[in-house]
Amino acid sequence: MALGFLLPALALLGALVVYPIVFSAYRSMFDASGNTFVGAHNYTRIFTDADSRTAMRNTLIWVVVAPSLVTVLGLIFAVLTERIRWASAFKMIVFMPMAVSFLASGVIFRLVYEGDPHRGVINAVLTTVHDTFSSSSVYPGAIARPGSPLTPAPGNAFVTTTGIQPGHMVLLPLVGLPAAQLPKSATQAVPAPAPPPDGISGTVWLDFTRGGGGVQNHVDPAEKGLPGIRVQAVQAGKAVASTTTGPDGTFAFTKLPAGTYTLKLPGGNFAAPYQGVTWLGPSLITPAIIGAYIWIWAGFAMVLIAAGLAAIPRDVLEAARMDGASEWHLFRRITVPLLAPVLTVVFVTLVINVLKVFDLVFIIAPGSVQPQATVLALEMWRVSFGGGADQGAGSAMAIFLCLLVSPAIFFNLRRFRQEQ
Amino acid sequence: MAQIVLQDVDKIYAGGVKAVDALSLEIRDGEFMVLVGPSGCGKSTALRMIAGLEDISGGTVSIGERVVNDLAPKDRDIAMVFQNYALYPHMTVEDNLAFGLKLRGTPKPEIKKRVADAAKMLGLEPYLKRKPAALSGGQRQRVAMGRAIVREPQAFLMDEPLSNLDAKLRVSMRASLNQLHERLGVTTVYVTHDQVEAMTLGDRVCVLRDGKLQQVDTPQRLFDAPVNLFVAGFIGSPSMNFVTAKLERDGVSFAGFKLPVPADVFETKPGLSGYAGKEIILGIRPSDFEDAAHAKPDWALIDVTSTVTEELGSEINVIFAIDAPPVEHKDTLALAKDATEGEEEETAIPLLDNKALWTARVNARSRVRPGQSLELAIDTHSMHFFDPESGLAIGHPDTPRV
Numbered sequence: 001m002a003l004g005f006l007l008p009a010l011a012l013l014g015a016l017v018v019y020p021i022v023f024s025a026y027r028s029m030f031d032a033s034g035n036t037f038v039g040a041h042n043y044t045r046i047f048t049d050a051d052s053r054t055a056m057r058n059t060l061i062w063v064v065v066a067p068s069l070v071t072v073l074g075l076i077f078a079v080l081t082e083r084i085r086w087a088s089a090f091k092m093i094v095f096m097p098m099a100v101s102f103l104a105s106g107v108i109f110r111l112v113y114e115g116d117p118h119r120g121v122i123n124a125v126l127t128t129v130h131d132t133f134s135s136s137s138v139y140p141g142a143i144a145r146p147g148s149p150l151t152p153a154p155g156n157a158f159v160t161t162t163g164i165q166p167g168h169m170v171l172l173p174l175v176g177l178p179a180a181q182l183p184k185s186a187t188q189a190v191p192a193p194a195p196p197p198d199g200i201s202g203t204v205w206l207d208f209t210r211g212g213g214g215v216q217n218h219v220d221p222a223e224k225g226l227p228g229i230r231v232q233a234v235q236a237g238k239a240v241a242s243t244t245t246g247p248d249g250t251f252a253f254t255k256l257p258a259g260t261y262t263l264k265l266p267g268g269n270f271a272a273p274y275q276g277v278t279w280l281g282p283s284l285i286t287p288a289i290i291g292a293y294i295w296i297w298a299g300f301a302m303v304l305i306a307a308g309l310a311a312i313p314r315d316v317l318e319a320a321r322m323d324g325a326s327e328w329h330l331f332r333r334i335t336v337p338l339l340a341p342v343l344t345v346v347f348v349t350l351v352i353n354v355l356k357v358f359d360l361v362f363i364i365a366p367g368s369v370q371p372q373a374t375v376l377a378l379e380m381w382r383v384s385f386g387g388g389a390d391q392g393a394g395s396a397m398a399i400f401l402c403l404l405v406s407p408a409i410f411f412n413l414r415r416f417r418q419e420q
Numbered sequence: 421m422a423q424i425v426l427q428d429v430d431k432i433y434a435g436g437v438k439a440v441d442a443l444s445l446e447i448r449d450g451e452f453m454v455l456v457g458p459s460g461c462g463k464s465t466a467l468r469m470i471a472g473l474e475d476i477s478g479g480t481v482s483i484g485e486r487v488v489n490d491l492a493p494k495d496r497d498i499a500m501v502f503q504n505y506a507l508y509p510h511m512t513v514e515d516n517l518a519f520g521l522k523l524r525g526t527p528k529p530e531i532k533k534r535v536a537d538a539a540k541m542l543g544l545e546p547y548l549k550r551k552p553a554a555l556s557g558g559q560r561q562r563v564a565m566g567r568a569i570v571r572e573p574q575a576f577l578m579d580e581p582l583s584n585l586d587a588k589l590r591v592s593m594r595a596s597l598n599q600l601h602e603r604l605g606v607t608t609v610y611v612t613h614d615q616v617e618a619m620t621l622g623d624r625v626c627v628l629r630d631g632k633l634q635q636v637d638t639p640q641r642l643f644d645a646p647v648n649l650f651v652a653g654f655i656g657s658p659s660m661n662f663v664t665a666k667l668e669r670d671g672v673s674f675a676g677f678k679l680p681v682p683a684d685v686f687e688t689k690p691g692l693s694g695y696a697g698k699e700i701i702l703g704i705r706p707s708d709f710e711d712a713a714h715a716k717p718d719w720a721l722i723d724v725t726s727t728v729t730e731e732l733g734s735e736i737n738v739i740f741a742i743d744a745p746p747v748e749h750k751d752t753l754a755l756a757k758d759a760t761e762g763e764e765e766e767t768a769i770p771l772l773d774n775k776a777l778w779t780a781r782v783n784a785r786s787r788v789r790p791g792q793s794l795e796l797a798i799d800t801h802s803m804h805f806f807d808p809e810s811g812l813a814i815g816h817p818d819t820p821r822v
Contacts, residue, residue, distance in 0.1 A: 313504065313506065315502045315503075315504055315506035316506045316507070316508060316509070318471075318473050318493075318500075318502070318506065319500065319502060319506035319507075319508075319567075320508070320519070321472075321473070321492075321493045321494060322471060322472075322473075322493050322494070322498070322499060322500045322520075323494070323499075323519055323520035323523060323567070323571070324494040324520055324523040324524050325494065325523055326494070329523060333519075334508060337510040338509065338510060340510075
């Protein structure tokens with residue numbers, strides 16, 4: 001009789017849960033074709049294969065970093081929002097990412113982390129901030145024309161090959177710069193006026209006439225000066241004077257002591273512009289994806305922890321205040337211990353979730369970086385379907401993952417039963 | 421130890437509700453002051469302002485010589501006992517007691533000694549290693565007490581600490597509280613809505629209503645000389661009987677009765693004679709009645725028919741109707757509302773033909789039964805007279821002369 005009532009549930013459970021697990025365990029002991037019994041070979045492969053070892057290392061990083069960061073962040077948000085008036089608005093905003101599908105979140109963050117500052121918002125912010133505090137150079141990629149007095153020096157700089165005495169004028173031509181890239185202030189280049197006896201003057205210009213026709217190492221009428229270039233007068237390896245070119249590219253040193261100088265155009269004039277950080281490259285890919293994960297889950301942690309906070313009796317906090325607790329003491333000695341059950345549930349739930357993380361990694365990591373970004377769940381898919389076509393090894397990995405998750409699940413179940 | 425002085429203290433909540441209105445109160449060093457009043461009278465708010473858990477909207481609170489308006493609770497050197505005990509559930513009894521001392525950086529041996537002393541005083545020694553969840557209500561209350569005691573603060577603040585205990589335990593805890601105060605002599609401010617607690621515990625009792633101070637005095641003086649109808653009706657159980665009566669030089673008449681007013685009553689209540697020939701509100705305490713058979717011979721007599729009798733063993737409460745409508749003054753209405761827990765629907769006994777029900781407390785030897793007629797004697801020296809307009813006691817030393 002009892003069996004009759006149980007049967008539908010048992011049949012469903014058996015077909016959808018028990019059978020797949022048993023079959024996966026069985027399948028994991030066969031090779032890719034499914035015909036040859038290989039024993040534990042697929043399992044040993046998990047620990048020897050380079051890709052699956054990377055997956056294991058990354059999963060470990062995920063488990064160590066992501067749940068604790070999300071829990072801590074959720075706790076901070078929950079505690080802070082407890083005291084502000086528009087807390088519910090704030091909570092709604094932080095919780096909103098949970099409403100977006102993980103695939104969509106992945107796509108969003110793929111764009112956020114884009115390397116080109118014109119497309120990836122993080123790099124756009126980084127380059128903007130960077131350029132605000134250290135102005136980037138205007139003339140990246142300039143080269144000295146062969147036969148000019150300039151020769152490249154270490155650190156993108158250029159120096160004159162011959163010594164120059166005060167009282168002389170020098171021409172310092174550069175090429176390799178697109179005319180369109182010149183600053184708007186640039187005007188037609190002119191040879192610098194002759195300097196006084198104790199000075200050196202000169203012109204730095206783009207020695208290139210559009211459409212051809214100009215004379216090399218000579219200031220032609222259609223050629224533009226290069227404004228804003230720093231020029232140093234160097235004597236015995238030390239910069240003794242420094243000046244900047246005007247809109248027509250001319251510069252002048254005055255009151256130089258007698259002697260021989262070399263002129264230097266420091267590397268700062270020609271450095272490549274700051275391009276931000278390569279988030280989606282092999283080295284930063286895992287932290288980047290964890291960042292996206294935190295964005296999604298912080299709201300979940302916050303809402304649960306805030307509910308826990310609300311359940312702490314107000315008079316206990318007041319009693320602690322009367323007992324002499326500062327806000328920090330209150331937080332550490334009263335709030336956190338009383339929240340411990342909630343924090344544990346949140347943490348363990350996140351650990352289970354992180355062990356299974358797949359979609360974010362799959363979407364955010366570009367195909368070429370996937371071997372570096374891979375985690376166990378993704379590696380399982382890659383091995384079985386995504387090119388590996390070895391469902392034996394994939395099944396082994398699935399069983400392995402299942403074993404990893406189960407202690408956390410048992411822990412949560414036990415807690416649950418205790419609370420009841 | 422220190423005195424606590426409240427000077428014109430106001431508390432206005434965000435919605436503009438005035439919870440405490442110009443409260444001035446001086447609590448002397450070592451005194452046990454009870455704040456009492458119906459729910460919502462502002463007594464807890466006043467206490468929380470002394471504690472520093474509520475901002476003070478106006479006026480000053482000083483503890484000792486210091487004005488503490490802007491001090492955080494932890495810097496006021498006072499300890500508080502909460503209604504729901506407010507023990508730290510994750511700490512053992514011992515840690516609960518030691519928490520405040522640890523935060524203040526008291527040396528370890530000193531903490532140990534103080535905790536041991538307090539535990540001994542309160543009989544908590546067997547429970548020191550237990551968590552609060554494993555304690556009974558009374559034990560938790562004692563831990564809460566102990567947490568205040570170990571701190572050796574300037575003052576104790578207690579917010580209805582006994583109201584969560586069952587009746588019997590409450591009586592015994594009341595006695596131990598009394599003892600404790602005797603022993604420690606620490607200034608104590610105690611909030612309760614239970615006038616019996618107020619009367620038994622307080623050196624002085626402060627009656628509050630709607631955030632306003634009504635009367636501060638010793639329990640006996642509150643009982644004997646209430647300053648207005650509200651205090652008269654609030655203090656004493658069963659509460660005072662009221663009736664609108666006509667005062668003459670030779671007596672006061674109401675509901676077909678005429679009681680003589682002794683000459684010395686007119687002398688001790690200056691201004692009373694000015695009311696001769698006018699209407700007043702007469703108040704008689706149930707304990708100023710007696711069965712004529714057991715009363716002193718010089719008490720005035722009235723004949724009544726008992727409606728209900730409550731036999732308490734040592735005495736009998738006789739409830740009877742008098743031929744007069746109940747007094748409808750704002751003070752008595754407020755009391756009635758409080759008795760029904762603020763519900764609109766009147767839950768008390770329905771009135772018989774709009775007749776006031778009075779209670780008399782008579783000797784248990786009087787074998788009065790419901791429905792019997794009874795001759796009651798009244799102590800006419802202890803009658804209370806109130807102005808029907810203002811509700812103020814006539815001739816009370818604290819009342820401004822009319």
